[in-house]
Amino acid sequence: MxxxxxxxxxxxxxxxxxxxxxxxxxxxxxxxxxxxxxxxxxxxxxxxxxxxxxxxxxxxxxxxxxxxxxxxxxxxxxxxxxxxxxxxxxxxxxxxSGAPPALAPRSRPREAISLGPWIAAIVVILVVASAYWWYASHAVTPETRVTGEITPLPQEAQVAVEEEGATADTDDSVLEETIPISEPVAVPVPAVSADSNEMQLSITYLGDCWTEITDANGRRLFFDLGVTGRTVNLSGEAPFNVLFGDAANVSLELNGAAFQIPAADRRGPTARLTISGS
Missing domain, CATH: 1.10.260.40 (lambda repressor-like DNA-binding domains)
Structure with a gap:
């Protein structure tokens, strides 16, 4: 007791x-x-x-x-x-204070794996590979040599060849004189347009305000408590999903122009809205 x-x-x-x-x-x-x-x-x-x-x-x-x-x-x-x-x-x-902790999954005992068959298979593969390498390195490929005599052309054939070459040269000169050479024409290249979905948002904190901002790809641009006097410049793909804990404490500029939070997006001090940039 x-x-x-x-x-x-x-x-x-x-x-x-x-x-x-x-x-x-x-x-x-x-x-x-x-x-x-x-x-x-x-x-x-x-x-x-x-x-x-x-x-x-x-x-x-x-x-x-x-x-x-x-x-x-x-x-x-x-x-x-x-x-x-x-x-x-x-x-x-x-x-x-939340739900009870989840029980860790029980690990199942691993079954004993016999390594004997695997070792035997590896040994067989090594033996076969060694035999193939030895055979490939010792095999001799006979070389076939082709021998022949060069028979000189008769004199008449040489004269005919020279005349054909002269005729070909004359034809080439005629073509060069008759075919005009066209000058290259410049083709204008269209300018690459900038990404119209890129958006710039500037936030100036007049007071402390919890802020959450993500872009169209779900990437977090800002997720923190903004303190008085701080200015945050953000850029990303439109639209932005925005949450202000105390919307009265922020001043916004969208793409360099002043932006006002619509009254319909306010719930007391909190504001939750989507900024598309259009």
Whole structure:
């Protein structure tokens, strides 16, 4: 009975030694700086109950994981907490609160493979290859030499050949005089048109805003928290799929011209839209 009590006490002490995790770290850092929840809410552009939810590790209240991570990073910067520790706690908390871990597949024992037949087959192949090489290297191919005498042409035949050569030369000169040489005509080469699907997007951050942008090929062009005063220039194949966590904090230029986010694409502070460039 005493052993069970000791084990229970050790378990309780182990749980208490874990210390604050995730949002709890942020709450302690906030209290150490003597800041209120309302002050944090104004800096993060959140309601007070959402700030308290972050401090209680109730991330479902925030919405999508991308928003929770963005607000945790900004909160850690505000209260000068260790951002890496806070994010490590977040991933640990969200991992343990999800579905149970999948069981690793059992490995089946490999059946013993007899190497005897394979070794015998390799030996046979080597023997056959060696025999073929020896036969090919020692085989002698008789050379056939053709000998013959060159019979000189009679004098009349030589004269006939010389006359034919002279006639051919005369014909060639006549052809050269009668056939005009045409000058080459320049053919215009059409200019290669530029890729009309290439699009340029410039983002200037007036405040912090989580941003996700992919091009038509699904390639990530930007996937990070944009901070105040930063300007990001992106290029890729149109259209762009864009998500802004706080659309009021961004100023856009599309292909060098100012671009306004349509009101229909806004849902509160968040904006999700497709920019085609047309």
């Amino acid at each position: 005493s052993d069970e009590i000791d084990n229970h006490v050790e378990l309780v002490e182990g749980e208490e030694s874990l210390g604050p995790q995730g949002g709890e770290r942020l709450a302690e850092a906030r209290r150490a700086l003597q800041m209120t929840v309302l002050e944090i809410a104004k800096e993060l552009h959140l309601d007070e109950h959402k700030v308290r939810a972050l401090e209680c590790n109730d991330f479902d209240v925030i919405g999508a994981p991308v928003f929770a991570k963005g607000h945790l990073r900004k909160y850690a910067q505000l209260v000068k907490a260790n951002e890496a520790d806070v994010m490590a706690d977040y991933y640990e908390l969200t991992r343990t």
